[in-house]
Each structure stands twice: as structure tokens, then as C-alpha cells.
Amino acid sequence: xxxxxQELGARGERVAERWLATxxxxxxxxxxxxxxxxxxxxxxRRDNSSRIIAFVEVKARKSSLFGGPLGxxxxxxxxxxxxxxxxxxxxxxxxxDFYRFDVIGxxxxxxxxRVQHVENAFSVS
Numbered sequence: 001x002x003x004x005x006q007e008l009g010a011r012g013e014r015v016a017e018r019w020l021a022t023x024x025x026x027x028x029x030x031x032x033x034x035x036x037x038x039x040x041x042x043x044x045r046r047d048n049s050s051r052i053i054a055f056v057e058v059k060a061r062k063s064s065l066f067g068g069p070l071g072x073x074x075x076x077x078x079x080x081x082x083x084x085x086x087x088x089x090x091x092x093x094x095x096x097d098f099y100r101f102d103v104i105g106x107x108x109x110x111x112x113x114r115v116q117h118v119e120n121a122f123s124v125s
Contacts, residue, residue, distance in 0.1 A: 008060050008061075008062065008108070009058070009060055011060060011106075011108070012058050012059070012060025012106035012108075013030070013031075013040055013041065013058045013060075015060075015106045015113060015115060016040070016041060016056065016058040016104040016106055016115070017030075017041060019104065019115050019117065020041070020043050020054075020056070020104075020117075023045075023117075024045050025043040025044065025045045025054070026043065026044050026045065027041060027042070027043055028042045028043065028044050028053070028092070029041070029042035029088070029092075030042075032084065032088055033084075034083065034084045034087035034088070035087075037080045037081075037083055037084040037087075038084060039055050039056070039057070039081060039084045039085065039088065040056055040057055040058040041054075041055075041056040041058060042054070042055055042056070042088060043056055043102075047098070050096055050097070050098050051094070051096070051097050051098070052097075052098050052099075052100065053089075053093075053097050053098065053099050053100070054099075054100055054101070054102045054119075055081060055084070055085045055088070055099070055100070055101050055102070056101075056102045056103070056104055057073055057077065057081055057101070057102070057103050057104070057121075058103075058104050058105075058106065059072045059073065059103065059104070059105050059106070060105075060106040060107075060108065061105070061106070061107055061108070062107075062108050062109075063107075063109075064107060064109075073103050073121065073122070078101070078122050081101060082101075082124050085099065085101070085124075100119065100120050101120070101121050101122050101123070101124075102117065102118060102119050102120070102121055103117075103118045103121040103122075104116070104117050104118070105118075
């Protein structure tokens, strides 16, 4: 991966983190690594008496060509995220937590930054 793409990804993750914070989420982990796999953000929010944990994949793009950022989370990426999430829950999970997978697309367009947050983007298979 080129340095420019790495910087774009890091910038997208910062935007996504701020977006989540404005929606009441707390970031528990950034770039959680399990072997060669990683989860961009792990976020938590209280919902009544339970805690929701979102494993968040962030996709940043400069253009919406080729399906935009959300189209990049294919079945292979989903499988890798599930494996990483299992490792995270084995280390840090708590009884009663509710888990889900979210995808946040960040588009850095000429007219500004657009964020698209897809909650429960896919289920564990």
C-alpha cells in the first residue's frame, strides 16, 4: 500500500472517530491487530442496561467511482473482520455485551467530506 493511501486511510479513520463521538460512541480500540488482520475502530455505547460494541471498518475514498467506499467490504473482508472480532471478544468482551459490525464510508470530495454510516452492515457467518 502506498504512503498516500495509508495517509488517506488514517485521515478517514480520524473523521469516522469524530463522527462516532458526536453520536455518543466511545472508542475502545484503534487498529486492533490479531495476526495480520485488523479492525479499524472498536466503539462502545450504552443502550439501556446493555453495552453495544461495534466493530467498525472504515473505508476512505477521494471519489465515488468503482462503487464508493462501502462497496469495498466484500465477503473476504467480512470474514477477516469476523475473525478479528472473535479475537477481540476473547480478550476484552464482557458477559451481556451486544456485538455488531458497522461500516463507515468517508468520501473526501471537492465539495467537502461526506460520511455514510451503515449500522449492522453484515452479520457473522
